[in-house]
Structure formats: structure tokens, C-alpha cells
Amino acid sequence: MLSGRTPTQDLSIDKLLDRFANGSARQRRATAVALEKAADALAAVAAEALKPYEPSGDDWAAGWILQVLRRHQPEALARIPRVESDGWFETPSARGIDYSPMQRALLDEDFEEADRLTSCVLRELAGDQAEKRGYVYFSEVPPMEGLDLATLDRLWIAYSQGRFGFTVQARLLKALDGRYDRLWPRIGWKLDGTWTRYPGAFQWSMEAPEGHMPLINQLRGVRLMDALLSHPGLQPRI
Incomplete structure (x- = not known):
């Protein structure tokens, strides 16, 4: 039996x-x-x-062990050393950015907060004008520090079973022949004239479609996301 x-x-x-x-x-x-x-x-x-x-890596198995314990x-x-202070994964930054709040949010599976902090970091990397206006222009992406973009990406991957992150989105886009109109439905984003966050429609959980997070503002078209996913600092990770 x-x-x-x-x-x-x-x-x-x-x-x-x-x-x-x-x-x-x-x-x-x-x-x-x-x-x-x-x-x-x-x-x-x-x-x-x-x-x-390796704390310098992005193996989601380590992130999963930490989340199960949490x-x-x-x-x-x-x-476990560093978990309660800076976070277990190393987070190098060329700008001296403190990634411990974001790592804590991901450890707690508070993906909405992690997404908010990701947007804050992108504005900081883009410069004072982006921080003042509250959003990033696509033209401000190329000068961004690749080390910091890689750190953001590593954290998302490590704490999502490898399902979320910039490079996950980039690999999906590549598999779809670079077609954003095919990527959006694949990762669970919606279209209504312009791309935006819909109240109650975004899934802040591990059950969300692969590539669902982080959310990138598409109100001004796809150029911002295109600039991020093609940034040289991320290419070795794709």
C-alpha cells in the first residue's frame, strides 16, 4: 500500500x-x-x-533557507553572522548605498517594499534631478553604476527562487525575440494605453509570474526598461 x-x-x-x-x-x-x-x-x-x-553570489537556495527560517x-x-544587521548576502555599492533595508524586505518576503526600495535606489543612481522629480529618464540609465544594478539584481534573484530580477526579465525578453508586447502578458503586466501599476492587480508574492518584479515604470514608453535591461553592468549576468 x-x-x-x-x-x-x-x-x-x-x-x-x-x-x-x-x-x-x-x-x-x-x-x-x-x-x-x-x-x-x-x-x-x-x-x-x-x-x-557564497555571500557574494545569488544562489536562491541560500535565500530560501533564510526565508524558511524567518x-x-x-x-x-x-x-547566522550578519543576517540581523547588514544581511547575509554581500551588497557592494560604488555609491555607498546601504542595501540592508532592501535585503530585510526580501527576507521578509515584503516584495512591495522591496520594489519601492528598488525604485528609490534607481533614482539615487540616476542623480539629484531624478530624485527631485521622483522618476528616472531612460537617458539617465547608461551612466548608472553597473555594480549597483548587479547588486539589485542579485538580491531579487536570491530571495525569489530565481524568479524575479532584471536579468530574469531580460532573458524572457530575449526568448520572445525582444517583443515587449509579448513580454508584458508573460510576466503579468497589463496594458491600458500606457503601462502602469494597477491597484490590486499587481501580485506581491512568490506566486506571481516569473519576471513579474521589480516593476519598471512604463508611463513614458518602454525606453526606460530597455535601457535598464541592456545596461552593460547586467550583460554578464544574462
Whole structure:
């Protein structure tokens, strides 16, 4: 008689973590679910669980481990260096920008706040005039620091199971032959004359379509998004 149990449910926490770090993409997805169910055991080895991953990288497995602990065993995060202060992932900035608030928002899965902070960073990178007017012109994107755009992208990827971020949007656009009119429905954005954020229509959750976040203001056409996704600082990551 079948028990209804999946193979991962019978693995020890050490074996689950090994499969999570070294398994195929399909194995990782299945193991992510099993790790959440084993949150108590995960908390007992919290710091050890992150050893296979680099804080300078964007491996979503590390972000997932941190999010599972935040949801179920938040006290375990105090045993992991940097998580409660600056954030576990390194966030280099050529402009001295503090990314810890954004990393905390993503860790908490407060994607709406993370999106707001992303917009703030883009305005800061664009310069004083963009900050004063409250939005960025496409012509202000090329001089932006590539290091900071890469940091933004890494954080989104690391805390979204690899589903959100500028380079995710760029890869989807490339697969759709550069057609923005095909990209919008694919990532769940809506059209009504101009591209904009619709009250209640945007999904601030992990269940949103791949590439759904961060939201890029399209009120003045697609040139701002085009400039961001083609920025040289992001190209090595696409």
C-alpha cells in the first residue's frame, strides 16, 4: 500500500541539505518544499546549512533557507553572522548605498517594499534631478553604476527562487525575440494605453509570474526598461 510520502520526506536534514546544494533544478524544487516541512531540524543546523553558498553570489537556495527560517524559526537567524544587521548576502555599492533595508524586505518576503526600495535606489543612481522629480529618464540609465544594478539584481534573484530580477526579465525578453508586447502578458503586466501599476492587480508574492518584479515604470514608453535591461553592468549576468 502506498504511503503517499515523497522520497525527500524520508531523508535526514543533512541529506536534504546536500541534495538542495548539489541536486538538479527539479530536485532543488522538491527539496525546497521538504526543507520547509523540516524547519525545526533546519534551525538546529542553521549556520552549517549556508556553508555551501557564497555571500557574494545569488544562489536562491541560500535565500530560501533564510526565508524558511524567518517564517518558522526566526530565532535561529541570530546564530547566522550578519543576517540581523547588514544581511547575509554581500551588497557592494560604488555609491555607498546601504542595501540592508532592501535585503530585510526580501527576507521578509515584503516584495512591495522591496520594489519601492528598488525604485528609490534607481533614482539615487540616476542623480539629484531624478530624485527631485521622483522618476528616472531612460537617458539617465547608461551612466548608472553597473555594480549597483548587479547588486539589485542579485538580491531579487536570491530571495525569489530565481524568479524575479532584471536579468530574469531580460532573458524572457530575449526568448520572445525582444517583443515587449509579448513580454508584458508573460510576466503579468497589463496594458491600458500606457503601462502602469494597477491597484490590486499587481501580485506581491512568490506566486506571481516569473519576471513579474521589480516593476519598471512604463508611463513614458518602454525606453526606460530597455535601457535598464541592456545596461552593460547586467550583460554578464544574462
